Amino acid sequence: MSHFSTIKTKIKKRPQLVEALELLQYNVKENQDLVITNPDHAEDHPVVRAEVAVSNDIGFRWNEKTETYDLYSDHSTWDLDVPVSRFIDKVTQQYARMTIHDTISQMHGYSVAEEWEMDDNSIEIVVTNWESK
Amino acid sequence: MKKIKFVIAQDGTVTEEVMGVKGTQCLDLTEKIEEQLGTVKWRKETQEYYQTVTTEENVTLQHDQN
Numbered sequence: 372m373s374h375f376s377t378i379k380t381k382i383k384k385r386p387q388l389v390e391a392l393e394l395l396q397y398n399v400k401e402n403q404d405l406v407i408t409n410p411d412h413a414e415d416h417p418v419v420r421a422e423v424a425v426s427n428d429i430g431f432r433w434n435e436k437t438e439t440y441d442l443y444s445d446h447s448t449w450d451l452d453v454p455v456s457r458f459i460d461k462v463t464q465q466y467a468r469m470t471i472h473d474t475i476s477q478m479h480g481y482s483v484a485e486e487w488e489m490d491d492n493s494i495e496i497v498v499t500n501w502e503s504k
Numbered sequence: 505m506k507k508i509k510f511v512i513a514q515d516g517t518v519t520e521e522v523m524g525v526k527g528t529q530c531l532d533l534t535e536k537i538e539e540q541l542g543t544v545k546w547r548k549e550t551q552e553y554y555q556t557v558t559t560e561e562n563v564t565l566q567h568d569q570n
Contacts (some may be wrong), residue, residue, distance in 0.1 A: 374547060375521050375547065375548045376534065376544050376547045376548075377519050377545045378517070378519075378520060378542055378545065379542050379543045379545050381541070381543065383540075383542075460514055460515040460516060461514075463516025464512050467512045467516050467518050470537075470541055471541070473540075474536060475537075492514045493511055493513050493514060494510075494511070494512040495509065495510070495511050496509070497507065498508040498509075
């Protein structure tokens with residue numbers, strides 16, 4: 372063994388974000404306006420342009436300051452199958468999976484040898500180098 | 505054989521284990537993946553990391569007795 376690392380995943384790449392959402396069976400629309408209810412001003416419905424959306428009021432918007440995609444949603448009308456925090460976790464997990472696949476496909480000699488979804492809902496991916504001795 | 509094992513936890517945190525790569529090669533190898541994924545929170549180099557590629561054949565690993 373050579374080293375262990377633990378990496379906190381950040382959602383930075385749009386194609387992998389779209390792939391992750393599609394893998395989770397959401398109906399992805401790109402460049403959509405979201406209508407977000409402002410709880411302090413019921414009559415005020417600001418429109419937010421989301422680069423990647425899964426409904427009229429749930430989507431991801433690029434944050435130039437943090438250089439990540441942030442979730443924008445209307446919590447008062449949240450109607451997905453899972454709560455907000457679980458949704459973010461699931462998307463982040465699939466995003467990491469897609470990012471690993473994408474990066475490995477660009478590395479000469481490496482390929483995914485095994486991939487498992489474990490009982491604890493983690494995903495295990497084993498990558499090997501067929502050129503090495 | 506060079507081998508990398510990734511475990512993606514439920515919250516998207518990735519644990520990466522690199523096996524069969526001598527010296528600092530493994531850092532070059534995984535740097536790109538880590539850069540694409542996010543921020544490295546924690547890293548531990550194991551014994552193999554401190555071997556150098558040129559002396560690899562002459563090295564006898566000393567195992568802890570306990």
